[in-house]
Amino acid sequence: MTGASVMVQCLEQEGVSIAFGYPGATICPFYDELAKSSIRHILVRQEQNAGHAAGAWGRMTGKPGVCIATSGPGATNLLTALATAYMDSVPLVAITGQVSSELLGRDAFQEADITGAAVSFLKHSFLVKDAEDLPRVIREAFYIAGTGRRGPVLIDVPIDVQNTRLKGRFHYPEEVSIRGYSPTLRGNPLQIRRVVEAMDGAQRPVICAGGGVFGSGARQEVRLLAERCGIPVACTMMGLGALPTGHPLNLGMLGSQGGALANEAVRRSDLLIIAGARAGDRAVTQPGILEKSTRVVHIDIDPAEIRKNVEAGIPLVGDLAQVLEQILAQGPRAHDRGWFEALGLPQDDSAGYGESREGFVNPRRLVRLISSHMEPDGIYVADVGQNQIWSARNCLIREGRFLTSGGMGTMGYSIPAAMGAALACPGRQVAAVCGDGAFQMQMMELATLVQHQVPVKIFVVRNGSLGLVREIQSTCYGGNLSAVDLSGSPDFVALAAAYGIGGARLCSDEAVSAAVERAFAEPGPFLTECVVSPEEGTVQCGAEKEEQR
Amino acid sequence: MKHTISVLVENRAGVLSHISGLFSRRGFNIDSLAVGVTEDKMISRMTIVADGDDYMVEQIEKQLNKMIDVIKVRTVPNDDLIRRELMLIKVSCTAKNRGEITDVAKIMNAKIVDISKDTLTIEIADRPNRLDLLEELLRPYRIQEVSRTGTIALQRGSSVIAR
Secondary structure: OEHHHHHHHHHHHOOOOEEEEOOOHHHHHHHHHHOOOOOEEEEOOOHHHHHHHHHHHHHHHOOOEEEEEOOOHHHHHHHHHHHHHHHOOOOEEEEEEEOOHHHOOOOOOOOOOHHHHOHHHOOEEEEOOOHHHHHHHHHHHHHHHHOOOOOEEEEEEEHHHHHOEOOOOOOOOOOOOOOOOOOOOOOOHHHHHHHHHHHHHOOOEEEEEOOHHHHOOOHHHHHHHHHHHOOOEEEOHHHOOOOOOOOOOEEEEOOOOOOHHHHHHHHHOOEEEEEOOOOOOOOOOOHHHHHHHOEEEEEEOOHHHOOOOOOOOEEEEOOHHHHHHHHHHOOOOOOOOHHHHOOOOOOOOOOOOOOOOOOOOOHHHHHHHHHHHOOOOOEEEEOOOHHHHHHHHHOOOOOOEEEOOOOOOOOOOHHHHHHHHHHHOOOOOEEEEEEHHHHHHHHHHHHHHHHOOOOEEEEEEEOOEOHHHHHHHHHHOOOOOOOOEOOOOOOHHHHHHHOOOEEEEEOOHHHHHHHHHHHHHOOOOEEEEEEOOOOOOOOOOOOOOOOOO | OEEEEEEEEEOOOOHHHHHHHHHHHOOOOEEEEEEEEOOOOOEEEEEEEEEOOHHHHHHHHHHHHHOOOEEEEEEEOHHHEEEEEEEEEEEEOOOOOHHHHHHHHHHOOOEEEEEOOOEEEEEEEEOHHHHHHHHHHHHHHOEEEEEEOOOEEEEOOOOOOOO
C-alpha cells in the first residue's frame, strides 16, 4: 500500500464524494489511485477554479470541499482561491503535489514553497515528509478546516512520499487530538446572562448578521430570536439571506454598499448584536462613532475577531447556533417594533430600480427578476464589481443562498463557485451573475460545465468596461477613464455556442422575463448576455453615497 | 510600553517563520524574539518582546492563540518576571587599556572569554538594560562586534505557564 493509496483511502473515510483539480507530474501517484476510487473528479481548466468550486461546495454542504493541484505553478495558481476561502471562512482542504523530498529547497523543476507562500491565507498547513504521518495529517486537516471558524487547510505531499510503501495495515484515526486547537462552542453562561440583560434593557436593539450565520448553520436560530423578540436584522454582504428578503424584520444590507434602512436603524440602535460578523470596513464604516451611542454585543467563534474592528461592550465567544439557543433558553423579552417601522425607509432598491434605458437592460431589475424567477431554494452566485453590488441590493433570497466573494472580492469567482454549488446540491437551480470583465477571467470553465453537464445559468452583465473602476474614476478621478475599456471582447453568445452551450442576448427590459424563464427551462448550462448601459452606476435610489475606495 | 510574551509552541519545522510572519503581516513590531526547546523536547518556548499599546498586545495574543501550532500564550507583567539576555561583545584594546576594560567587565559581573593581542571578547548574561550599560561603557574603546540573544524570561515564584 503506497502513500498515494492511503491518501485516497483517507479521503474516502472522510466521506469525500467529489474533488476538483488539475493533475501534473508530482501528483500523478495520487491521481493513479484516485481513478480507482469512488471519488468523482472534476477536471477544471485552471487550478484557481478548482479552489473556488471546492470552496462553494464546502459553503453549501458545511463540510470541507477538496481541491487538488500539482506542485509549482499548479499550487501557486491555487493561491487566490485559498485567500478567497480564508477571508470568507470557507471549509476547504487543498492537496498539492510537491517535488521529491531530497530535491526540496534546490529549486527543482516545478518546485514552489507553497506552504510558505500560502501561510497568510491558510488556517493551517502540512508538508508531509513521512508517509506514515498521512492518515493523521489528513484527519487533522479535515478536522481543522471543518470546525471552529472554518477555513482552508493545505496538505503538501512530495512525490516520493506518495510512492512510499507503508508498513502495516491502513488505519484511519478516529480521534483527533491537537493540543493547540480546541474551539469554544458553548457560550460562557455568565456572558449569556449579560447579553440577555442588555437585550431586555434595550429599547432599540438590532442584530447584525454576518457570514457566521451560514458557517454555523444558525439561520433558524437567528430567525427565531428576531421573531420572538421583535428585533430587526441587518445583514452584512456575507450574511445576506439570514432572513428572507421582504421579511418584516429584515432591514436589508448595511454598510457602504448597503441600504438606507439598515444603516439608519444601526445608527439609531442602542444595542447592536453582531452575530458572526467581522464588522469589517465595508460593513461598519465608522466604528468609533457607533460605539459612542450604541452598546455592542459581539458573538463570534473566533476570539481574535472580538475587539479587532469594533469595541465590544459584551464579548461572547462560541458557535453562533449554540449561543443563540442559549440566549433563547433564557427567554429574552419582546420589543416594540414601532421605532424601525417608523423610519419608513426601503429595505432595498425594489421600490425604484431607476430609469429604463432604450436598448439596454436595467441591472437592478434584472437581478430581481433572475432571483425571483428561481425556485425558493435557488442559489444565486454573484461575482465582483458593479454586478456584486446590484446583486446584493436586489437579490430576492428565500430559502436559497446568496454566494459571493465577500472579503477578498475576487473577480472570476461566480462560474466556478456556481459549478461547485450545483454539484453540491443536485436538483437546485443555480445562477452565476458576472460582468464582462470577470467573465473573461473564468470563461475557460465553460468547458468544464459542458464536460460534466453542470446546469449553471450564466448571466453576463455586459457594459463594455470595468464598470466599478470606471465609476470610481468618474466620481473620484475627475472622469479620467484609465484602463477600463474592454473593447475586443468576443460575442459571448457565439462563444457559448462554440462550447455547445445555448445562449441569448438581451437588450431591453421587456425581454428579461421571458429570457430568464428560457434560461432555466434549458436542461444544461445556459448563457444570457445582458447588455447594460455603461452609464449605470451602483450609487442611486436614495442610497447614501459613501466614500468609494 | 514593552511587553514580554511567552509562547509555548510545537517544536516543528516552519513554526518560527509562521510566527514571525504573523508579526510582520499584522504590523506588530518585535524588539526581540528568542527560541529554544523546553523540558519537553516536543515543545519550544518563544520569548517575544514587543513594543506597543494594550490593543496591540491583545491582538498579538489572540492571533498567536489562533495558530494551530501554538499551545499557550501568556503576556507576563513586567514586575512578575525574571528576564535575562546573553551578549558577546568584542572590543578593541591595547596593552595600555586592557586593565581598564577588564575592570569594567569585572564590575559588571561579565567574563572575559577570549583575548587576542588587540581585542577582548566579553560575555555577559543579565537584564537587558545591564547589557545596554556595559555596551555604553565599552563604546569608548571601540566595539568591533556585538551579538545578543534576545530576552528570555520566566515568571517569579512557583507559578508556571501550564501546557
